[in-house]
Amino acid sequence: MSDQHIPTDGRLVRLYDHFKREWQIYVLLLPMIIWFTVFLYKPMYGLQIAFKDYSIFKGIADSPWIGFEHFQTLFGSDQFMRALRNTFMISMLSLCFGFPMPIILALMFNEITNQVFKRTAQTIVYLPHFISTVIIAGIVITAFSPTAGIVNAVLEWFGIEPIYFLIKPEWFRPIFIGSGIWQEAGFSSIVFLAAIAGVNPSLYESAVVDGASRWQMMWKITLPSILPTIIIMLIIRIGNLLEVGFELIIVLYQPATYETADVINTFIYRQGVQGAQYDMAAAAGLFNAVVAFVLVMTANTISKRYSRTSLW
């Protein structure tokens, strides 16, 4: 196409000139756009199988529509409702126990004046964040083993009968949440430490002049100063409430503990990937995604209103 055929009036010309001049930017943009289209947007098209009687042979497009049948089945199924309850329970429990820990740690780290001690301790508590889920699971299984594990060895020392922790439904959540805290509390404290570093030093100086103790300064200056960060992190957590670390659950749980351990994502994995019930599992996933979307959007709106900082 030669230049003469381009209409000489208005927008098209400018557009043509723009692409002629700036084509390189679009070349740089293209791989990313293709990747997002192929790997994230194309599966959204595939989500329609949640409303279809999907058959591998007919493919996504040609499988017959069946409306909300899968959703009706799901909400009538004990297993799915149990997974829903467990997801909610596990995330609420990890919110209650896991969320305050990094804040407490950051406040405590801030009070340490010995820099060598502080840096060493920080280096160590950040480390578990970089350790694979499978290794965490391996450590848990070894440590809580009824015969070989250190936990039962200690219990025996106190004259308590060994407990086979990993097949006891009542022990699954404490172990799961505990290992989550062990892995992430240290690393999550970085955000709060950064917030503490931003507190105006003159606040402390005048407090010292007034004869405030360190305990008082922590409560009356440091904590209120990092409150906005705490609120934002809390909102992010609530927005991601459904994101339970299901990879750890997959390695740790077994049929004996499904009762308390099976969450939506592990349910989807079993039904879909292992059981090949793709359509039903996709429906469960869609429900999960929609609830998550509503939670994130709500969280962002609240954050915008109260802290005037939107999360994105």
Next chain:
Amino acid sequence: MANMNLYSRGDKLFVYINMALIALFTLSTLYPFIYITAVSFSDGSAASAGTVVYKPVATTISAYKYVLSEPLFWTSYVNTFIYTFGGTFVSLLIIIPGAYALSRPQLIGRRFFNLFVAFTMWFNAGLIPFFLNMRDLGLMDSYFGLIIAFACNAFNIILLRNFFEAIPESFEEAARMDGANEFQVLWKVFIPLSKPAIATIILFCMVARWNGFFWAMIVLKDEQKIPLQVYLRQVIATLKDDEEFGLQVLNFSYSVETVTAAIMVCSIIPVLIFYPFIQKYFNKGIMLGGVKE
């Protein structure tokens, strides 16, 4: 520490208690690593009987001998390196140019493309459609499939785009005067100026690849292609119901516990080697991640 004497008695007590609690927390973070290492160097029967506390009992390296003689251990170890370095390289090839393009004010549809990327943080199709998509694309059971399918995510792109956007225009002006095109500006101006942000992304990508097991477990059927974590998971699965394996090795100086522990130690070692180098990027990375879009 010089002003320590200025502290009141209550303050001193507070400081000591605080230090003691931090020391306790640090030790309890460290303990599982010590425990696992001790188990890995212990005699099999001692480990199975639960007598290992913090130091090896009847020290032996037979668990390591067993692990290191397993061909699948080495294969999976090499595979993990392929996925980690290959995957991170491919990620950078997509993320850096994409983030740069999104940061350019003259890009038409910039708002749309930004939303196109960011939307995937709030909504995704989920496990099953992603899985079926990979199967339909013929990416199952291949190195390339596992690498390309997890090469990118919205978070890393937005992180880097924010960093690019914060670079003052004056930096690129000189290059433009010399007639540099977009590729040259990105390569010679933006990438050198963004080393901390790119290092952070490399850190995120590498950690995710090194530790990832779930998708590798689902996607790869061929044992010769599995990464270390999937191999470890298979060994752990035998640990969970270890009757068979336990009987099998009853007469040896290693047990399923010591073997698993040895694999775990071998898997942690590279992380420990890299750890000091990546540490300085933690704070930066976390803070960059906290920047809003």
